[in-house]
Amino acid sequence: MQEKIIILDFGSQYTQLIARRVRELNTYCEIVPFNKFPEDRDGIKGVILSGSPFSVNDPNALYTDLSGIRGKYPVLGVCYGAQFLAHTSGGKVESADSREYGRAQLKWHDEDDTLFKGVRNNSTVWMSHGDTITSVPDSFKLVASTDEVRVAGFKIEGEKTWGVQFHPEVYHSEDGKILLNNFVKDVCGCAQDWTPASFIESTVAMLKEKIGNDKVVLALSGGVDSTVAAVLLNKAIGRNLVCIFVDNGLLRKNEFENVLKNYEHMGLNVLGIDAKDKFYKALAGVTEPEKKRKIIGKGFIEVFDEEARKLKDIKWLAQGTIYPDVIESLSITGMVIKSHHNVGGLPQKMNLKLVEPLRLLFKDEVRRVGRELKITEDLIGRHPFPGPGLGVRILGDITPEKVRVLQEADHIFIQGLIDTGLYKEVWQAGAILLPVQSVGVMGDERTYENAVALRAVLSTDGMTADWAKLPYDFLGKVSNDIINKVRGVNRVVYDISSKPPATIEWE
Known part of the structure; x- marks a missing residue:
């Protein structure tokens, strides 16, 4: 069973950094919307409440019911998360005299507090908030302050729940990693054994169970993500994987020929498809970026569906989708940064089931997994290249x-x-x-x-x-x-x- 930390995302620009820092501690974590706590709770060891662009006093503030979480799991509230804990427990959160943004010096009141163990007194922390906690219930124990913020850190008596007004995940918080490690290791009791090798082992096992003897077609691009996804799938299902590399007319110079050559000696079953004319025709006269992405995504799926029918018995479409693609296409506060062709560009109805073995990895984690798989450095070290290719680097019509x-x-x-x-x-x-x-x-x-x-x-x-x-x-x-x-x-x-x-x- 995979141990994990759940991060409830209230829309902060720093939420992804929390996930990055937790994973650097060899602990798996997932970001989920603030009001979508997983129904499957197996393996959950703790919960982090993120920051938010909202005020807890805003009529439209993001609210979630923590009654099924507090007291059952260790909880760490960060910035808005800390204010939310105080506000919903009877404390008071008020607008600060001036927005508190930047470095501050942390002073702890209890050097034996589990969360702050090893955090240096007067160490620098990073503040980024417009509100401040002005009073807390009697059950809240004050554990840290700064010169400007009296309630910079607290613990709720009788439960493993803490709140910090600063951002430990940000680089400028000098001992932030120590604090997060205390939460992950000492408070939540995580084994910290999530490594590239363990990811490969569990993912290959998952793919074998999920796919069985079905055949899979993979959208191969020649980039790091699809290459690692292909090798993982090849380890799991072997020749039942068919890789298709599509020339959509939006690749780099000589990319089509070079990619096919790169995979000649990797033991992968790769088909090259020239579909330039199809994409150029569909994109003619289109200037709106999101529409271009959707057209390119739709075009890929149509090509894969067509090729799958030729191959017969193909039931799955595999993609090299990674976590930043998912996060940027996920609407927490109602605003999507952009849709990715392999996330938001897929049609609602397609003939193939979807499998994305790298969906929860960041790019640097994908590279570490690739090196563990012994993939050559010239492939692993390649720069990221957008799924829609030059389609999003030609501004205007194509x-x-x-x-x-x-x-x-x-x-x-x-x-x-x-x-x-x-x-x-x-x-x-x-x-x-x-x-x-x-x-x-x-x-x-x-x-x-x-x-x-x-x-x-x-x-x-x-x-x-x-x-x-x-x-x-x-x-x-x-x-x-x-x-x-x-x-x-x-x-x-x-x-x-x-x-x-x-x-x-x-x-």
Whole structure:
């Protein structure tokens, strides 16, 4: 039975960071909506209540009934989660005189408190809240404060329930990992044995039981996620897995040929399908990003359904969906960041059942699993590439000519990163074709041609990212090469936006 921590998500921008930190402690955890506590409670060892953009005093505040949770499981409330515990127990939460955002010095009142064991007095913590807890019931024991926040940490007597006003999951909270480890290990009693090897063992067993002798068709892209998913499925069901790699006309330059070559010696059964014309026709004249994603997702499913019928007896569609795809497509507060073609782009009715062996892994966890599976580093080390491909890197409508221009520019950029040894230092990189033209001079002639944006970011899981400070000389050479060698481009710019507030992709 898989031990797990459940994170009830009240919509905080930091919820995914809580999950990342818990998993770094070799403990499996799942994020679920604030009001959707799992009906299957086997293996649940503890519960974390996340932060939220809402105030507990807001008429539209996110509310959930904790009567079936408190006292039955250890609970840790973080920021809004702590305020929610106080508010629903008879305490008082009021608007702070000024929004408390940034670093503060933590002072504990009980050095023997289990949650704060090993947390240094006066250590730095990260605050991000507009409300503050001004009074708590008698059953709440004050265990930590800061200069500005009297109730920075509390424990509820008679139950394993704590609340902290700060964010232990954020890097700036110096001893945050110690606090979370205390909760996971000492309070919840987790064995902390969730490792890549254990994930492989349990996932292969699950796939064997779930799929049996059925045949599966896998949407292979050549990227890290689908590669690891393919090898896991191959370990579980062998030749009953058929991998299909679709050329949707939105791949990188020479990607179709290169991917098929990469898998020749991996023992995978791979079919290559040229469907460029089908996708170009369906996307003609479409400019709205979500609609493009949905069309591309629908096109993939139609191709897979068609190929599955040719193969006969195919009952499952496998995908390399990972956790950030699921999280960003999940509406907690009524707002979806974006739909992913392998999450939100699927039609409601399709002829194949869906299996997603990596659905609950972050990207860096997928890579660790891939290395445990002995997949070659040139495949595991590849940058992430969006499922809709260049379809979300061509802003506006898509044409074969625009694809050609972007493929050439992107190839120069990526090859330049590889040749200079910068590729492995960057999490993800690519070129974006902008829907604007600008004036230029080439030779003695005035030009009015396309602008291309270059994007390179640093990240560990794709949930947050910072722009990569690539050397000016490198950027200058790449810009010069693109303008000189790619017909139709006369301007190159570099994107210096971080995520958040921007996303990694432009659409």
